[in-house]
Amino acid sequence: MVVADPAPAGRCGAAHPEDPTACVGLVAVRVSDATGVGVEGCEHHAARMLASLDGARVTPLPDGPEGAAVRVFTAADRTRPFCWVDGPRTGPAQLSRAENRERDGH
Template sequence: MVVNTQPAGGRCPAAHPDDPTPCVGPVVVTVLDRFNGGADGCEHHGARLLASLDGGRVYALPHAAPGTAIRVFKAADGIRPFCWFDGPRVDPSQLSRAENRARHGA
């Protein structure tokens, strides 16, 4: 089995072109949108992508360490959608899921 430890071109497919951050670690997850379109990524970009999707899902790749998908899922909860964009964030769609829960007392 070949394990992708260094993304081709320096960044994984889950990294948004406007997101300036580098990959953190190997490609270990697949993030899917509600229509089953997806991208493989490192934990960092997987979480950022998942946070930006409505109805997204994350799955660990076969070579990933146990708990990888859960870590990405939990990290995405506190990340604002498209977090690399600056500007005021006041609408629920611009806030993280954790921020929306805190606002609504859930």
């Protein structure tokens, strides 16, 4: 579920509190969880959030940059869920969607 709490100063709504990375660019898209609750975020954090949530979706903002939602969707495919968490990544739930497809021979 996407938490709609305000982000720390200088960070977009899609930035996870434990993710140490800075925003990249302006708020460009909205990421919504499977129930429809969503937040607006920069492309960088939106991709990380999309990769970490099952059933999430990304939609462009009316005043966002052209192609931002496609870039976020594409980046999320290769981003591991909760990628800022250290440790071994071997299980399907810990790998990116692309890595799981490659493992399955697709």
